[in-house]
Amino acid sequence: xxxxxxxxxxxxxxxxxxxxxxxxxxxxxxxxxxxxxxxxxxxxxxxxxxxxxxxxxxxxxxxxxxxxxxxxxxxxxxxxxxxxxxxxxxxxxxxxxxxxxxxxxxxxxxxxxxxxxxxxxxxxxxxxxxxxxxxxxxxxxxxxxxxxxxxxxxxxxxxxxxxxxxxxxxxxxxxxxxxxxxxxxxxxxxxxxxxxxxxxxxxxxxxxxxxxxxxxxxxxxxxxxxxxxxxxxxxxxxxxxxxxxxxxxxxxxxxxxxxxxxxxxxxxxxxxxxxxxxxxxxxxxxxxxxxxxxxxxxxxxxxxxxxxxxxxxxxxxxxxxxxxx
Amino acid sequence: xxxxxxxxxxxxxxxxxxxxxxxxxxxxxxxxxxxxxxxxxxxxxxxxxxxxxxxxxxxxxxxxxxxxxxxxxxxxxxxxxxxxxxxxxxxxxxxxxxxxxxxxxxxxxxxxxxxxxxxxxxxxxxxxxxxxxxxxxxxxxxxxxxxxxxxxxxxxxxxxxxxxxxxxxxxxxxxxxxxxxxxxxxxxxxxxxxxxxxxxxxxxxxxxxxxxxxxxxxxxxxxxxxxxxxxxxxxxxxxxxxxxxxxxxxxxxxxxxxxxxxxxxxxxxxxxxxxxxxxxxxxxxxxxxxxxxxxxxxxxxxxxxxxxxxxxxxxxxxxxxxxxxxxxxxxxxxxxxxxxxxxxxxxxxxxxx
Numbered sequence: 001x002x003x004x005x006x007x008x009x010x011x012x013x014x015x016x017x018x019x020x021x022x023x024x025x026x027x028x029x030x031x032x033x034x035x036x037x038x039x040x041x042x043x044x045x046x047x048x049x050x051x052x053x054x055x056x057x058x059x060x061x062x063x064x065x066x067x068x069x070x071x072x073x074x075x076x077x078x079x080x081x082x083x084x085x086x087x088x089x090x091x092x093x094x095x096x097x098x099x100x101x102x103x104x105x106x107x108x109x110x111x112x113x114x115x116x117x118x119x120x121x122x123x124x125x126x127x128x129x130x131x132x133x134x135x136x137x138x139x140x141x142x143x144x145x146x147x148x149x150x151x152x153x154x155x156x157x158x159x160x161x162x163x164x165x166x167x168x169x170x171x172x173x174x175x176x177x178x179x180x181x182x183x184x185x186x187x188x189x190x191x192x193x194x195x196x197x198x199x200x201x202x203x204x205x206x207x208x209x210x211x212x213x214x215x216x217x218x219x220x221x222x223x224x225x226x227x228x229x230x231x232x233x234x235x236x237x238x239x240x241x242x243x244x245x246x247x248x249x250x251x252x253x254x255x256x257x258x259x260x261x262x263x264x265x266x267x268x269x270x271x272x273x274x275x276x277x278x279x280x281x282x283x284x285x286x287x288x289x290x291x292x293x294x295x296x297x298x299x300x301x302x303x304x305x306x307x308x309x310x311x312x313x314x315x316x317x318x319x320x321x322x323x324x325x
Numbered sequence: 326x327x328x329x330x331x332x333x334x335x336x337x338x339x340x341x342x343x344x345x346x347x348x349x350x351x352x353x354x355x356x357x358x359x360x361x362x363x364x365x366x367x368x369x370x371x372x373x374x375x376x377x378x379x380x381x382x383x384x385x386x387x388x389x390x391x392x393x394x395x396x397x398x399x400x401x402x403x404x405x406x407x408x409x410x411x412x413x414x415x416x417x418x419x420x421x422x423x424x425x426x427x428x429x430x431x432x433x434x435x436x437x438x439x440x441x442x443x444x445x446x447x448x449x450x451x452x453x454x455x456x457x458x459x460x461x462x463x464x465x466x467x468x469x470x471x472x473x474x475x476x477x478x479x480x481x482x483x484x485x486x487x488x489x490x491x492x493x494x495x496x497x498x499x500x501x502x503x504x505x506x507x508x509x510x511x512x513x514x515x516x517x518x519x520x521x522x523x524x525x526x527x528x529x530x531x532x533x534x535x536x537x538x539x540x541x542x543x544x545x546x547x548x549x550x551x552x553x554x555x556x557x558x559x560x561x562x563x564x565x566x567x568x569x570x571x572x573x574x575x576x577x578x579x580x581x582x583x584x585x586x587x588x589x590x591x592x593x594x595x596x597x598x599x600x601x602x603x604x605x606x607x608x609x610x611x612x613x614x615x616x617x618x619x620x621x622x623x624x625x626x627x628x629x630x631x632x633x634x635x636x637x638x639x640x641x642x643x644x645x646x647x648x649x650x651x652x653x654x655x656x657x658x659x660x661x662x663x664x665x666x667x668x669x670x671x672x673x674x675x676x677x678x
Contacts, residue, residue, distance in 0.1 A: 059466070116645070117648075117649075121649065121652075124648070124652055125652070127400075127605070127609075128652050129648070130406070130466065131605055131644055131647075131648050132644065132645045132648040134602075134644060135640075135641045135642065135643070135645040135647075136641065136644075136645055138598075138637055138640060138641030138644065139638060139641030139645065140641070141637075141641075142634075142635075142637040142641060143638060145634075145637075146635065146638060258470075258474075261467065262471075265464075265467065294482075296478075296482045297478070297482060299474065300475055300479065300482075303471035303472075303474050303475050303478075304471075304475060306467070306468070306471050307456070307468050307471050307472065307475075310457075310460065310464055311456045311457075311468075314459075314460065314464060
């Protein structure tokens, strides 16, 4: 009796196991795609943190809010274009306009922040700009809350459903778009920092402000440019998050801001390629850990990783040794 | 070294020209005992003229002042920026809630839990302190912030122990054993908080002027110089973390007893930021400053309740403005004041010669 049951279930069990294993693999691949999407958004925001840290050695705590405001700017532009009937017919032009608006708003906001909240404090004790940044962050969050209310704003669907198939894994169009666009931005930034004279000025200011000033570099202007570029990237990331999750409110800057900062530290703060690597790495870790342990702990994983990296390798993955202070 | 890499002393010099006349601090400094006695009397009599809700808010101010005193030890005295301070408050609160509620059927008396919770919070402070010993400034801020968030997320998700977002309720009210008196109105808790506050301030005040306090200040001003002078950096940093944490743990126990039920949502990053902000707005390193800061930051939003929507907006703008126009806070610490004074004199000598 026993013998017969075993022999009859055995082949079914084997096939079942095989399918499960296959599914498992596909699931991991799917999570890798999710991780890359999320990671490239983290990377874009992380670039703003890292560039500002590079030139000013301060954490721009309000950077997450720049991202949030960029997301709102993109939302209103997109909704208006769709309401006018323009969005449906000219998808590519619409995307270009939306991203441009969000990036301009993000950039201008970041420059304004620097001018109002950070520049007067450039020679103040290190705590002062950090507190000022926290204040600015609270201010922006609540300004958006007061103006637009606490309700969720729903992004219109821009991309058609469906996606690109890669074996058994399908990648939705929005993911493909986010991954490629952020890679393009990162490449552009890399070229900008390495090849242009403004990029060179940024690196010089990051190295030593006083000496840079002696060499005829306009330090104030270079710092403002750094904020402009970082803010523009955050604005673009804000639109991506809006399109990806489709819902935004005034609080969306907080956790992604922290995560992006984690990414910047992971990669080695002050280091531009480091922020990109750190962002993608954090996105992947988060996606994979969601597969392995309960999803509610994914933020614990991110912060735990941050603490761990700072303890074991405070200079990050690609970071160079910076001064102790 | 570039201009950003400066000690606090240099920055005081750079900033001295912006300081408003520190008359409040001078008056407070000159008539210290009188001021303290008046303030204490005022605090003692205040609840008699207030309704129950107002007393509740006064209790809040007291709790925040207590946490401020503790954080002031870490940030103001020792110069270690801690953005996860709420974690210790949460640890204290949850310790009491777990030991004195139906959750595990334990009903350990309030007075026994206090030393236990304080010890656990201090231990947590040391545990956080060990890995971050070698970090300075911003990195320390972010790691402590991460620590605070981790504690909150764990409380939120460890359902079998903490019941997750539902929180713990029916927490025992403290009672005084011999006269079998149970503390259960806001006024009772107000006086309990007042006693705890005065005790904390007394301890912190004594610490400030002790050998330990001087070691902290030396460390804050210049770690390397302090180490060269024989200050054991590891010991004093851990001590600062442990002592700072124990104040918050104490406050947490009272908070849990007063609220009767606690939730992970009570222990968000905003609490840490509020405490830090009150320390800075009041005057970093100054204990009377902490009280003023607590009154402004916790009390004012209650007064501004009618414009609730705008209060956080105002709060954010206030933080920025404060850093720009009066970075030393409303009531600056005596030590900082004397430095500013000396620098002014030096400056005037220079300009006249």
